[in-house]
Amino acid sequence: MPNGVAGFFIIEYSPQHKRHNILEVNMAQKTTERKILVGISGGISVYKMCTVVRLLKKSGARVRVVMTRSATQFVTPLTFSTLSQEEVSVSLWPGDAHSSTDLGVKHIDLGLWADAMVIAPATANTISKIAYGMADDILTSTVLALRCPLIIAPAMDVDMYLNSATQKNLSALRERGYFILPPDEGELASGLVGPGRLPEPEKIVSFVEEVLKKIPRDLTEKKILITAGPTYEPIDPVRFIGNRSSGKMGFALANAAALRGAEVTLIAGPVSLQTPKNVNRINVETAEEMKRAVLSHSKKADAVIMAAAIADYTPAHPAAQKIKKSGEAQKGLTLEMKETTDILKELGAQHNGALLVGFALETNNEIKNAMEKLRSKNLDYIVLNSTRNEGAAFGSDTNIVTIIGKNGAKEKLPKMPKFDVATEILHRISKKLAAKSKKTAR
Ligand SMILES: Cc1cc2nc3c(=O)[nH]c(=O)nc-3n(C[C@H](O)[C@H](O)[C@H](O)COP(=O)(O)O)c2cc1C
Known part of the structure; x- marks a missing residue:
């Protein structure tokens, strides 16, 4: 099988759960080989992701990268495709630079392919788009189609991070079951000090490993x-x-x-x-x-x-109409319970x-x-x-x-x-x- 080809999916529709179940994925690959999808949005700390991709590759994982257009302003897709030895996706559309020439549905394929996805740095903008279910680029569209655990590492200026809009969005993502790796505190690119720094690459990689360890795929068909x-x-x-x-x-x-x-x-x-x-x-x-x-x-x-x-x-006898005050303080209200x-x-x-x-x-x-x-x-x-x-x-x-x-x-x-x-x-x-x-x- 050529490098970069995802393999075969056998997909069964479960009418009861109104969803498709993947029965078998990528038969040609070693089962021990983990597939990590790295989503990169446009923050100053994109450079740290070069090391993250290298560390993941070193650990034996297959790594694919999706980038937002803003992210490509900081580091080129060429760097990540060289480090990951895989094609990097930046666009949804066939024919665009850094999109596949296949007439495939890349965002769905990537969502099914991955064992885990990590978005780092996750900008305030991308976090808010995910929180609202937007899908206007390859990264956010992939997130909607994802079946595997999603790890989000927010990184931004301290005021952007502490802004109640960002905090509310992060809470919503946490509730949805995504794993949030909190930013480190320290001096930021702006010169301000506070939470907002993207954690060091080793910390990001061990967080991904920790999440994967917690989630063995041992309950399929249960x-x-x-x-x-x-x-x-x-x-x-x-x-x-x-x-x-x-x-x-x-x-x-x-x-x-x-x-x-x-x-x-x-x-x-x-x-x-x-x-x-x-x-x-x-x-x-x-x-x-x-x-x-x-x-x-x-x-x-x-x-x-x-x-x-x-x-x-x-209550044994819930009232059909709203119970009114009797006007007599001593009378009270007794409820019979069953x-x-x-x-x-x-x-x-x-x-x-x-x-x-x-x-x-x-x-x-x-x-x-x-x-x-x-x-x-x-x-x-x-x-x-x-x-x-x-x-x-x-x-x-x-x-x-x-x-x-x-x-x-x-x-x-x-x-x-x-x-x-x-x-x-x-x-x-x-x-x-x-x-x-x-x-x-x-
Ligand atoms: C030099 C520079 C650095 C930036 N760094 C960050 C950052 O660390 N975090 C962030 O949330 N936004 C940052 N931004 C703003 C984002 O790039 C901007 O919100 C953009 O729309 C994000 O797009 P994306 O989420 O599609 O990648 C930065 C912008 C510039 C010009």
Whole structure:
């Protein structure tokens, strides 16, 4: 196969998930050879990317480069094609300089080809275009078509970086499941001092390696059902009883599972988080809606992870009209509550073969309560977190958990980002599913 030709894709359409699945990619290449797509936008630190490309090549990876037009003002495509030993893409259009002469759909091909994409330096302009889903050049079009992890390394003047517009865009990208490598602090090209420097090439390369290590493609062809967020139980048409769950843990699980190749269905309570890439999201509001959605989607699932904070009680008789004040302060308002269905218990009793993972948020007697939940609901794992742990609060980006297995084995993990907690949980699920497949194959 000639150098630079991506190889063969066998693509199957999954009507259920309304997406194509890649069954086999690039049969002619060694499986160990990682394919890294480097996106370069127009910042002063483009020169550092020459070393990044060289280091990636040295590590044995295949490297392809896409550049914005502005980036070519700083370093020429010729430099990057020489260093990467691959054609560099600058334009979407056949016939333009530095575009392929093939009548192909390069931005889609590159998005399918890569095992990981890293955009560095990511300018304020390119970050904002990605945040808004724009696709007006080869770099941003490729990002929209991407199936693999995306790493973004912002680099710009300190005021551009700290501007609330840039910060808001970066938050949106983080929520979407992209990995942000924060800029270093120090003296900038403008002479100002602060955050905005592109980290040194070694740091960029080890960040890419770290991300790839977290995301083995070990869940392809597995169906994983995840719940996230709170439920809202109506009191009347305008009021509800809710809870403080942010949904971040469940969304991190959905993102991590999709990146590992699983078909992910995410049943989400009312949260305003962005849906991670390649995740089929179903929005629900009440515990009853959550129950119906889970029971109908769990039948084909290989694993069900219940990270949602589902109400245990719901108003027995929600009012059809807004409840008015009586005008008598002493009278108050008493609500009659009824218990909701315990979804995990129902799933555990069904024994439909799916691995079951529950979450327990406890305020006291944590281990004892979690063990009780694990046994009574017949779960494979329970993930315990406590409101008493600092760094594990509602809405926090970190969590401190103890994972307890069916046999009672407890593993206390240190404080870590929710994505890393998700990775730890998925490592265990993946191992169990692999062992299960081996058993059934015998
Ligand atoms: C000398 C010079 C250096 C620049 N450095 C940066 C930078 O480091 N980061 C940034 O966000 N923009 C920088 N810019 C501005 C971008 O080049 C400009 O916003 C451009 O539209 C970015 O286009 P792109 O995102 O398509 O590459 C610089 C401009 C010039 C002229």
